[in-house]
Amino acid sequence: MVASTSKYKYIDCDPDLCIGCQICEYVCSYTKNGEYNTYRSRIRTVRVDEVLITAIACRTCENAPCVIACPQDALSQDPETGIIHIDARKCDGCAWCVEACDFGAITLNHQTKLAEFCDQCEDQEEGPQCVLWCPKEALSLTTPDQRAQKSRRERVIEEVAGPKKSKE
Amino acid sequence: MFGYSGKILHIDLAERKTWVEEKSEEWYKIYIGGVSMATRLCWENIKPGCDPYSPDNPVCIANGIFAGTPVPVGGKYGLASKSPMTGFIGDSLSGSWFSIALKRAGWDGVVIHGASENWVNIFIDDERIEFRDATKLLGLGTFETEEAIREELADDQVRSATIGPAGEHMVRFANVTNDGRQAGRTGHGAVWGSKKLKAVSVRGTQGIKVADPDTINKLSFDITKEAQGPHTSKYRILGTTTNVLNLNKLGLLPTRNYKEGVFEGAEKVSGEYLHDHHNVKTIACAQCPIACEQMSIVKSGPWTGTMTGIEYECLFANGPNLGISDMNAVIKLIDIADRSGIDAITMGVTLSWAMETYEKGVFTAQDFKCEKFPEGFEMKFGNGEAAVTTAELIRDREGIGKLLSDGTRIASGKIDKERGTETWKWAMQSKGLETAGYDARGLKTFSLGSAVGTRGPCHNRTAAYDPDIQGEVDRFKVDEKRGLLAKDTEEYAAVYDTLPLCKFIRRCFTGKADRAGAWPTIAQLINATTGWEFKYEDIDLIGERAHTIKKAFNVREGWKRVDDDLPWRWKHDPMTKGPSAGYVTTDEELEYMKDLYYEAKGWTKEGLIPKKKLIQLGMPDVAEQIGV
Numbered sequence: 188m189v190a191s192t193s194k195y196k197y198i199d200c201d202p203d204l205c206i207g208c209q210i211c212e213y214v215c216s217y218t219k220n221g222e223y224n225t226y227r228s229r230i231r232t233v234r235v236d237e238v239l240i241t242a243i244a245c246r247t248c249e250n251a252p253c254v255i256a257c258p259q260d261a262l263s264q265d266p267e268t269g270i271i272h273i274d275a276r277k278c279d280g281c282a283w284c285v286e287a288c289d290f291g292a293i294t295l296n297h298q299t300k301l302a303e304f305c306d307q308c309e310d311q312e313e314g315p316q317c318v319l320w321c322p323k324e325a326l327s328l329t330t331p332d333q334r335a336q337k338s339r340r341e342r343v344i345e346e347v348a349g350p351k352k353s354k355e
Numbered sequence: 356m357f358g359y360s361g362k363i364l365h366i367d368l369a370e371r372k373t374w375v376e377e378k379s380e381e382w383y384k385i386y387i388g389g390v391s392m393a394t395r396l397c398w399e400n401i402k403p404g405c406d407p408y409s410p411d412n413p414v415c416i417a418n419g420i421f422a423g424t425p426v427p428v429g430g431k432y433g434l435a436s437k438s439p440m441t442g443f444i445g446d447s448l449s450g451s452w453f454s455i456a457l458k459r460a461g462w463d464g465v466v467i468h469g470a471s472e473n474w475v476n477i478f479i480d481d482e483r484i485e486f487r488d489a490t491k492l493l494g495l496g497t498f499e500t501e502e503a504i505r506e507e508l509a510d511d512q513v514r515s516a517t518i519g520p521a522g523e524h525m526v527r528f529a530n531v532t533n534d535g536r537q538a539g540r541t542g543h544g545a546v547w548g549s550k551k552l553k554a555v556s557v558r559g560t561q562g563i564k565v566a567d568p569d570t571i572n573k574l575s576f577d578i579t580k581e582a583q584g585p586h587t588s589k590y591r592i593l594g595t596t597t598n599v600l601n602l603n604k605l606g607l608l609p610t611r612n613y614k615e616g617v618f619e620g621a622e623k624v625s626g627e628y629l630h631d632h633h634n635v636k637t638i639a640c641a642q643c644p645i646a647c648e649q650m651s652i653v654k655s656g657p658w659t660g661t662m663t664g665i666e667y668e669c670l671f672a673n674g675p676n677l678g679i680s681d682m683n684a685v686i687k688l689i690d691i692a693d694r695s696g697i698d699a700i701t702m703g704v705t706l707s708w709a710m711e712t713y714e715k716g717v718f719t720a721q722d723f724k725c726e727k728f729p730e731g732f733e734m735k736f737g738n739g740e741a742a743v744t745t746a747e748l749i750r751d752r753e754g755i756g757k758l759l760s761d762g763t764r765i766a767s768g769k770i771d772k773e774r775g776t777e778t779w780k781w782a783m784q785s786k787g788l789e790t791a792g793y794d795a796r797g798l799k800t801f802s803l804g805s806a807v808g809t810r811g812p813c814h815n816r817t818a819a820y821d822p823d824i825q826g827e828v829d830r831f832k833v834d835e836k837r838g839l840l841a842k843d844t845e846e847y848a849a850v851y852d853t854l855p856l857c858k859f860i861r862r863c864f865t866g867k868a869d870r871a872g873a874w875p876t877i878a879q880l881i882n883a884t885t886g887w888e889f890k891y892e893d894i895d896l897i898g899e900r901a902h903t904i905k906k907a908f909n910v911r912e913g914w915k916r917v918d919d920d921l922p923w924r925w926k927h928d929p930m931t932k933g934p935s936a937g938y939v940t941t942d943e944e945l946e947y948m949k950d951l952y953y954e955a956k957g958w959t960k961e962g963l964i965p966k967k968k969l970i971q972l973g974m975p976d977v978a979e980q981i982g983v
Contacts, residue, residue: 206639206646209452210579213425213642217572222562223424224459226512237498237535237662238636238650297560320425322579322644 195247195269196330198230198305198315202241204325207234211242211317211326218308218316227296229305230317230326242326244305244317245271245292253302256287262302271304278302357566358420358885359383360461363396366477366484368550369410369469373484378463384887385973389855390446391901392417392464393435394908397444398977400466403911407439407542408525408549414467416457416516416555419855420884422642423458423563425575427582428857430455430642434516438541439527440701440762441787441811443909443918445541448815448855449516450640451534456514459559471551476504476515479557489553494520496694497532504556517554518544519696524752525549526760528701528789532693535648535664536640539698540788541810566886574880578863579644586862590647591637595667596626598792599675605824606933607794610675611736612707613783613924616794617933620680629665633682638664645859653683658743663690668814671792672703677710677742684739688746695750701762704789706745708763708782709755710736717776718755725754763789780923786811795925797935798823799833803841803948807919809905816852817845831935833944838951846898850877853901870895900972907964907974910981916962919949959983 212228220227230244247269254262254271261277262284264270280300285293296303307328308315318326329337361383363376386392396415405411414436421429432454438445457465460481467477474489492500500517515533522529522544529544530537547553565571589597599621602608606616622628629651639646648664663686673679673688692699712718713734720731723741725748734741748756758766763782770778783790788811795802795812804819805812814820819841823830828840847870851858854877861868864876874894881889906914921940930936953962966982969975 203636206637206643207641208639208643208646209641210425210644213423214572216562217425217568220562221568222564224560224562225455226459226560227562237664238638240638320576320579322583323646 194249194330196307196328197247197269198242198244198307198317199327199329199334200242201325201327202239204323205232205240205242206323206325207232207240208322210320210322214316214320215305218311219303227294227303229294229303231291231294242317243290243292246290247271252287252289253284253293256283258283268307268309270306270309272306273302273304275299275301356380356383356885357564359463362462363464363466364462364479364484365466365468367468368471368475368552371486383463385900386904387853387897387901388417388419388463389431389433389853389901390417390435390448391433391849391853391897391904393433394444394446394901394904396464396466397435397437398904398908398911400468401437404913405437407437407442407445407546410468410470410550412437412546414543414546414550414552416465418454418458418463420881421854421856422454424565424571424884425579425642426571426856426880426884427575427578427863428640428643428645428860429854430640431855431857432457433852433855434531434538434543436543436546437912438788438810439545440540440542443786443811443912443914444809444905445543445546446810446905447531447538447541447543448852449531449533449536449538450643450857451536452514452641453516453533453557455641456512456557456559458563459561460557461559461561465555467550467552467555470549474551474553476554476556477552478508479555481558481560492553493523496520497696498535498694500554501534504554508556508558510558513556513558515554515556517696518547518552519694521695521697521750521760522548523553524750524760526697526749526752527762527765528698528705528760530696530698532696534641535693537693537696537698540700540813542698544696565884567883570879570883574876574883578860578876581863582644582860586866587645587859590645590859593626593630594637594647594649594665596629596649596665596670598667599625599670600627602671602793603675604934605797606930606935607797608675609671609790609792609794611678612676612704612711612781613790613794613922614711615930615932616797616935618675618678618680620678621675623680624670624674624682624685626667629670629682633686635662640857643857645857647859651686653686656683658683658687661687661690663693665689668792669699669703672700673706673742676703676707678736679739679742680737681739684743687739687743691743691746691750697746697750700791701789702746702749704783705749705759705763705766706742707736708767708778709745709759710734710742711781712770712778715778717770717774717778723755762787780928783922783924784811785920785922786918788812790922791815793820794930794935795921796930796938796940798830799940799944799948800828800830800837800840800844802921802925802940802945803837803952804844806921806945807841807949807952808845809902809909812921816848817841818848819844831938833948835951837948838953838955841948841952842955846895846902849898849901850894853897854881896972900974903964903969903972903974904977907969907977907981910963914962916949919962921945
């Protein structure tokens with residue numbers, strides 16, 4: 188069963204706009220760890236083939252499977268924002284959360300042996316740095332409802348004005 | 356030291372051993388990275404005078420300063436060996452993840468010595484080096500090889516530089532490919548093939564730190580945003596293919612093996628047509644906020660579903676230059692080149708030589724006999740199917756492909772000897788490398804830039820067409836300015852090729868692409884990455900040094916003034932149509948411009964480098980060996 192993702196905001200990527208540059212990963216790893224390293228980014232670009240490209244970060248599921256799966260009770264979900272918080276004293280790096288995540292959005296930091304989650308840069312004044320930096324505005328902080336609204340609008344425009352012309 | 360690990364990895368394929376060489380900060384300040392450092396590593400590790408296919412010719416990989424940081428378009432590396440095309444320096448650049456993975460694995464450069472007995476894939480897993488059997492990968496195309504390795508190692512962040520079937524068969528102009536990008540032109544794929552080196556794979560997991568991250572982040576952010584504006588719109592919307600119609604208007608679009616500079620079918624193979632009818636998506640290299648690669652698909656006919664990235668140089672060579680106005684055939688040809696790991700420019704210009712040779716009656720259908728066409732076929736200009744079949748024969752080195760897979764200099768030499776003909780007169784090459792997509796007969800500065808190119812005539816290593824096309828000088832006349840212009844444009848390009856940064860970012864620093872517009876920001880980026888204190892003049896020196904070490908390499912390999920030449924056609928055979936009709940660059944003009952150029956470079960009349968000059972540039976050991 189795919190986890191429900193209906194309530195909270197999360198970082199969404201529009202695959203039509205994503206060019207696969209990975210700038211989000213550099214910025215994320217720097218913001219969170221002070222070094223540029225895509226292995227330690229909490230958002231990951233995924234290139235399925237030459238043109239099918241997108242990026243994935245924590246989807247802030249309701250009743251998040253990672254929280255349920257954690258045998259150490261190290262994970263908790265903020266009831267307001269849906270952001271997953273980790274108690275570093277409890278996490279033992281077993282990776283059950285990684286396996287539980289339907290989106291592959293959790294990674295294990297090989298140095299600290301802790302699970303790492305996108306926290307939407309909640310401590311940053313300007314909000315998520317990846318959204319700020321994305322050169323093609325492919326990333327946005329959105330909710331499933333907002334995304335559905337956008338899809339409906341695009342659908343109507345497409346029906347009235349014809350298929351979307353490729354960029355610019 | 357920031358920006359560098361200080362370590363060069365040496366790998367011996369025959370002995371299956373590795374060792375680490377540490378380089379001083381001073382060495383890095385002179386050679387920086389990219390093509391300059393790769394050439395320097397080649398200088399240090401080659402046995403001078405060796406056969407390019409011998410184990411004595413090393414494969415030298417050099418990373419860039421900015422790889423793995425957010426500095427836009429800084430994810431590039433240089434690759435150098437002695438070129439089997441020219442016998443001189445073969446220096447190439449390629450973009451994307453491979454350089455970044457190598458950086459995170461902690462290596463500034465890699466030198467691969469010797470030759471392997473069995474096909475091998477070198478896996479650089481951070482500090483651990485593994486020699487993996489590559490037999491299973493044989494016959495796979497370039498993209499497929501990368502995927503197969505990722506699957507085998509079960510990590511989608513493993514990045515590989517590979518050769519395709521063309522490299523395995525030692526097609527002389529085979530490429531090395533990584534992440535869909537090509538280290539092209541000078542035959543690296545054939546050198547790798549001669550070593551039974553199928554791929555170099557890298558997993559780099561370490562983070563990258565810079566001296567002043569606040570400055571790097573701020574500058575990178577601003578450049579990233581600037582790169583979404585008018586300074587890159589040419590590249591973002593149509594990519595380089597926009598050149599087709601622009602050059603056609605100027606009578607500079609190589610058509611039918613450079614017989615003419617205007618193509619009646621240009622509209623049908625234009626960037627605009629490609630965008631409207633074939634574009635699937637425009638994608639980027641890693642670390643690039645521009646995105647210029649026009650992923651294009653064939654939607655009808657026998658090649659339906661074929662998809663590859665199209666750029667101007669590949670397009671001119673396999674479209675107008677072959678008289679082909681069917682975009683489907685052009686996409687198919689470029690796809691064959693990309694997946695087989697073949698240089699698409701040389702492939703196109705070799706096919707056009709074969710077409711002209713056929714139309715002039717030296718070749719007949721008999722020469723093109725193959726399994727698919729036992730009676731041969733008509734290798735005429737405009738015949739897309741003939742071109743596609745011949746390209747496949749080149750890839751496999753079968754039938755006529757055996758001859759053509761050595762490029763036009765060797766192929767024309769063999770045919771002329773065998774049949775008493777003069778096909779060399781329409782072999783569009785100099786130093787053994789096929790010409791690029793700007794007809795130099797209508798571009799005098801570019802004639803000079805092409806003739807003196809250290810890796811042969813190349814649009815990437817010199818932007819000497821710029822002053823001609825921009826109207827800075829009269830493009831049809833020579834004058835005393837050309838020597839300095841050729842020097843300035845090639846050294847400008849060498850700065851970008853050495854850092855390396857993709858040249859498409861050049862207007863995004865301040866809006867102006869010239870030295871005054873770009874150098875101050877580039878100096879800031881270098882200093883914030885490394886902690887150095889480079890000034891404006893130091894950026895100029897990067898270009899001059901990079902070009903000097905390449906030239907020095909060539910001199911040691913026996914370069915003579917007479918090697919700086921142009922194809923016969925550009926000197927003797929004017930076009931008959933269009934705005935550039937009637938012009939050639941005569942021997943007198945060329946020799947005059949060469950004099951000016953050597954003088955501007957501070958070299959002797961014979962084009963050799965004075966000892967004093969080399970010492971000034973910080974290369975005393977080079978002065979010792981080749982200085983005069």
